[in-house]
Amino acid sequence: MKSILYVSSSARKYHEGAGQHQSVSRMLGERFLSEFKRHTDEVNVVYRDLSVKQPAFIDDAFMAAAFAKGSLTEQQRLVLADSDEIIREVSDADIIIIASPMYNYGMPAVLKAWFDMVIRVNKTFTFDLARGDKPLEPILSGKSLVLLASWGEFAFRRGESHYHLNHLSSHIEQLAPYLGADHFYEIASEYQEFADQRHERSRQAAVDDVIALASVLSQGSSE
Numbered sequence: 001m002k003s004i005l006y007v008s009s010s011a012r013k014y015h016e017g018a019g020q021h022q023s024v025s026r027m028l029g030e031r032f033l034s035e036f037k038r039h040t041d042e043v044n045v046v047y048r049d050l051s052v053k054q055p056a057f058i059d060d061a062f063m064a065a066a067f068a069k070g071s072l073t074e075q076q077r078l079v080l081a082d083s084d085e086i087i088r089e090v091s092d093a094d095i096i097i098i099a100s101p102m103y104n105y106g107m108p109a110v111l112k113a114w115f116d117m118v119i120r121v122n123k124t125f126t127f128d129l130a131r132g133d134k135p136l137e138p139i140l141s142g143k144s145l146v147l148l149a150s151w152g153e154f155a156f157r158r159g160e161s162h163y164h165l166n167h168l169s170s171h172i173e174q175l176a177p178y179l180g181a182d183h184f185y186e187i188a189s190e191y192q193e194f195a196d197q198r199h200e201r202s203r204q205a206a207v208d209d210v211i212a213l214a215s216v217l218s219q220g221s222s223e
């Protein structure tokens, strides 16, 4: 049985066949899941929709509880409860799907808030100054992370002219090891703001890539 954690983060919704102004990243996410399930019913999906339940921003009380030594007070346990739940979902997953729009050249605030809850000392990474200039080490491993993205402009892929402006893909790829992901895949649809044939072609190419990747990952291969 494979476990998929599906994290979606667009402010827009997606309902199949409901017309324009719908989330492209959610469309890709739902297509991935339906394709995956077409290949195997040996799959359990946990849905974490960050537009429905927005993660809180971490604050002073969160930091104090996360770094507390010894046993926690009842109050500290409460402060960390959402983070504990989110980390459990990540730990239990074999495949993590993140469906994300590009907002202001980076990830949506709700997704960044989710990462701030997941990447926690002694839960998803250890910190040891004895390791010299690289004191952080991920705890989790063995997972695949799939970023399904959509953006309004174009040429943001590695090697393309606007790659240096794309702080969404590079940021999530950099964080992947702290989710326990040894494999990182990215599929993106471009040109959403232009709503022209280029967008239609890019969207269709992304759907084709999603279908192919869902087939590969449902076989258990991570290459």
Ligand SMILES: Cc1cc2nc3c(=O)[nH]c(=O)nc-3n(C[C@H](O)[C@H](O)[C@H](O)COP(=O)(O)O)c2cc1C
Binding pocket: 010, 011, 012, 022, 023, 024, 025, 026, 100, 101, 102, 103, 104, 105, 106, 150, 151, 152, 153, 154, 192, 193
């Ligand atoms: C607040 C906001 C900021 C955006 N910033 C960018 C941006 O910096 N670059 C870009 O290419 N598109 C940008 N867009 C366009 C979105 O990336 C595009 O509409 C994408 O399809 C959104 O994902 P979704 O379809 O899953 O909602 C922005 C849209 C919004 C609402």
